[in-house]
Amino acid sequence: MNINSSAEVLQTGFRIAMGAASSVMEFLSNPQKLQQDLTKPPQPLEQLIQELAAKGEKTELEVNNFVKQFFPDANYSAKYPQYIERPNEQCFLQPFNLKNANVYGFFLEGSLEKLQKLCDKYLNEPSDGKVQYRPATNYVLMTLATIDSLSSIERPDSEKVYCSEEEAVFWVVAVAGKQVGSAFVGERLVCFMPYIFVNDSPILVSGREIYGICKEIGFFQIPHPEQKPELFTVDTLAWKNFSSEAQAKKQRLLEVVQIEKQDKTQREQTLNTPDELMEVIRKLIFQNQGNIEIPSFGWSLPLNIIESLTYKSVRAVFLKQFRDIEDGRRACYQAIVECLMKISQYHQGKILSFGDVGDKFELKIYNFASHPIVEELGLQGIESLEKESVRLPIKLAYWLNFDFILENGTVIWKSQ
Template structure:
């Protein structure tokens, strides 16, 4: 049942109503090897707790997509928020491709941001409070628009090793570095990037769990490009024992314009450090240490982030 209790806004509060517009989102992506069972366990510990009706959410692959995105300008669409100003946001996300299942049938395909960090508190508060993004603050390095994709990293305030004597300090969680000379291949559109992804991932062990329903949905999405995001929104009670709110939500990122797409054909190295506060090895099966990502790419685009709605049966 929909909650119709009006939202009480504090004077001067920093919550802006959706949707919002994103301009010049400069996204770099890398596919990382994880572990299918650990990814599924992560889904069972989060979205499957509040799965709608008889539906469940199933991981589609043992790979996760890591993205670094610098969004040059974000502004609200509705007033009075549209006239209040704009902000820049950099986000670092680990995405899980997920199927909404009804029995043995795939109902819908989503991208679930299982890990997300941002560089400013306005993006963090609005993302968590309204949409349900599980955001944390970070500092990160990444190329500017038109720059060379040489180095990426993310630093978070964290307890590196849990112990009574550990202080919360800035800690590098992971980095990505280009190995050798940059080699890039311009693509004509999102369709080419999706096709390249299929060719790479289908040949990997436990790479993709595909059937005709998934293929149909992806093809349809090429005609009206958008990223269907799955969100797990919840708030704890004052004792952190029970959820006073817990729902699975859906919010599409609707692509308005693609400025450029590049596929990188040279190698990158991803290095994950052991940080107890962010155990990505336990969460997604991404091993501590180094690996070579698959399907490295860059997309420069504009998109709208629509409001979030409860996923219905």
Template sequence: MAQASIQPNFIQFPGNVIAEPPCRMLNANQYGFFVKGCSEKIQNYIDVTLNAVKSDEFRFKALSAYTLLTFTDIENIASKVPPFSEQGWMQETDIIFWVPIAKMVNKRGKEKIDHIYWYPAFITVNNIYALINGRETWGYNKYLCDYKMPNIGELPQFFELTLDAFQPFSPNTKMAKHKLLEVNLVEQGGEHPVSDFVELVKEAFEILKSDTDFFDLDLNAIKQLLDGFVNPQMDQILFKQLPNGDGSKAVYQGVVHSPSIIKKVHSAKIYKHEFDVTVYQLDTFPLGEMFGIYPGTHRALLPFNVVMDFDQEKACEIIATKGL
């Protein structure tokens, strides 16, 4: 567990844009696509981030060769804490690669799953306020992006993610806008509406359980998933670090937890359409090295759409190392 320490109060000075969590999210229009990567690459990414904060009690393990790619347009976001809640609201769009992981502990000589999390391992956003608050308070690995995605109710035909980046890596390369990925509807097949978030998750696991590469769960993990059907939420885990002045050391390095509490589902559906995810080579953001999702075309599994309201809770330390 995190060591107790005396921490100074965070200074809110004029012109500072850090708002206190939690925050509430209204009309979040999310499209999701499961994309198969490589378990070894995903585990390596976890090892060099989450598992870099050493513990004798637990480690984090990849549960799947699949990542979940989501495009989420959130219509209205604001802090729930005065005076920040009185300052206004904003729109935010997130494009995220999620990795399902487990916190593994030793019990009676055997390694068991203690808790299941979703790791937003790579996340891009469309506004600077969201980027600053997400990185500094929660530890989200956020980067600014340009994007294209459908509006609520439209046929989901095309999605695109473009980033300012170096391609290729070279002393002579000037940063420019480059496309990282796109998602294309390649065959229409209708849609299957579901009544709420719980049914969406159940439908997902009914489809995915036949794929032996998807989840490796024990009874404790299955119990947690079932408990989540009663009070729907997505438990997020994040790797948070702050560099020192020369960038060679970390003055803070920690693993934190922040749940997304689902408040209301306006609509939810699983698509019978077929989608392809096309990944492009971008040296700054090498999805092949990160997750085993190499440049080329990948068929998406279980495409879905959900429109919901949710609260993003404050981040709590699981374990941390603080420099002097």
């Protein structure tokens, strides 16, 4: 174990003690488990300490969450100075209420190896392995959405203004967990958003400053739910190559096109609840009744974690960081944060394309040095002869209409 300071020694010792206490409570409540463990070969001391420390850290997080839930006045941020508001403030007060979200979702096939490198770069390596995130599947979700109203839940911002939003997001489903000896122990499913485009500055600023969501401005063509979903487009400021003479220009980044129409009797499948969509998603990306198998990574996830995959509540993870003013190559603040997005009201939805159901769609992504989406996500498609774009088959397409809440976040790890 690499312990670099007396503070870490104390913290690790505390977690080992908590882990040991938690194990004792488990044995007292389940004597049969104690008998089973006594029959196992003894563990190496180093591995036992690591397991107890991991269990203690998990218990510590659960206690903190319990305190925050039932004792909201125990505010850990009370030591921070008051935020200075401006009349033209672009960073609105969270949490947020989002109403009438029309979300089109498109599943694409990516590469586990590329997605692991992505998780390593933006989540695992900044914390030097203190937090661990691994891709749960090689499938990547892209959503295109319009949201009629985004507003603050808390006063005074709740009484000031609301914004409408258009957005395009790439989602990577990952597993947060701990390395215990040679084994990775998955604890919860999360979603990481390596690319997200929005239409307005308050949406961009609030997302970046509060949650660390790496948003950028985009320009969209997204069909209204009453229109046929035949063409979606996203433009943004992009550049083909890195050069001192390269100029950022508004350019077409991607488009989704309906390429094949089915008979009307097969064109859609109504979704009465979001759980019906999740059943279809599980069939597509996990294809296993008991476990999420990750063959090339040699590990799997227990059923209770699979069941936590639900559209009713999505936990997102971000790298929140700010450049230092004296040395821009360094971050004056850097943290791994998570937050919950919860559906408050589901309205309707449908499957647009899956197997024999619905129309067929195709995504075209244009290649830019500024936006290496295909390369970073390992998306599998057909490159054009000029190598200017890549055409990608869409494995599953859907549309949902709902309201949701973007909650306050939690700091999982923060640099010292």
